[in-house]
Amino acid sequence: DTGVxxxxxxxxxxxxxxxxxxxxxxSEHNRLYWYRQTLGQxxxxxxxxxxEAQLEKSRLLSDRFSAERPKGSFSTLEIQRTEQGxxxxxxxxxxxxxxxxxxxxxxxxxxxxx
Amino acid sequence: xxxxTQPISMDSYEGQEVNITCSHNNIATNDxxxxxxxxxxxxxxxxxxxxxxKVTNEVASLFIPADRKSSTLSLPRVSLxxxxxxxxxxxxxxxxxxxxxxxxxxxxxxxxxx
Numbered sequence: 001d002t003g004v005x006x007x008x009x010x011x012x013x014x015x016x017x018x019x020x021x022x023x024x025x026x027s028e029h030n031r032l033y034w035y036r037q038t039l040g041q042x043x044x045x046x047x048x049x050x051x052e053a054q055l056e057k058s059r060l061l062s063d064r065f066s067a068e069r070p071k072g073s074f075s076t077l078e079i080q081r082t083e084q085g086x087x088x089x090x091x092x093x094x095x096x097x098x099x100x101x102x103x104x105x106x107x108x109x110x111x112x113x114x
Numbered sequence: 115x116x117x118x119t120q121p122i123s124m125d126s127y128e129g130q131e132v133n134i135t136c137s138h139n140n141i142a143t144n145d146x147x148x149x150x151x152x153x154x155x156x157x158x159x160x161x162x163x164x165x166x167x168k169v170t171n172e173v174a175s176l177f178i179p180a181d182r183k184s185s186t187l188s189l190p191r192v193s194l195x196x197x198x199x200x201x202x203x204x205x206x207x208x209x210x211x212x213x214x215x216x217x218x219x220x221x222x223x224x225x226x227x228x
Contacts, residue, residue, distance in 0.1 A: 042218030105157025
């Protein structure tokens with residue numbers, strides 16, 4: 001198992017464009033989480049999935065953000081009409097059922113909105 | 115979700131033992147205490163988790179007093195490569211509620227000097 005992977009690792013986009021990030025969790029992990037992290041801060045929870053069901057969305061996740069996990073495997077996070085304030089590291093993590101607090105993180109996707 | 119308080123930064127020297135204390139006065143009965151390590155430009159890495167008393171693994175020890183209102187991460191004989199940000203989290207273990215919805219604070223930046 002190669003761990004959690006994220007693609008792309010870096011994304012530079014112009015304000016107003018849409019971007020989509022992908023996360024591939026550890027294969028036997030049922031839970032998948034998205035976080036956002038800005039420089040000097042800890043990761044902020046955005047949303048999480050139990051298999052294909054999205055269980056909760058943070059108020060940080062405005063209507064420009066949408067996340068999916070269609071078959072309970074990989075997940076995508078889309079940001080529409082990007083703004084400069086969206087510039088951050090977007091982290092994905094996964095965990096096993098029963099070990100939800102032991103999360104395995106991917107390397108993150110660094111988004112820069114110009 | 116219980117709030118945690120950690121020192122913003124700590125300095126140490128190679129070969130020393132480092133103890134980082136986290137306060138979580140509002141910890142709930144179902145909450146576990148989890149510590150993560152994060153290097154620059156990487157996702158956090160799970161270090162250790164505990165509920166009460168002492169837990170030890172190959173990387174660290176976690177000491178939790180009886181009242182569970184604080185916890186101490188102990189890193190034995192640190193090296194330069196242990197320079198990182200360390201996060202203390204308190205998370206619900208109930209899979210039907212908030213399990214895995216982790217709240218990271220700003221962490222403790224540990225700098226190990228030669």
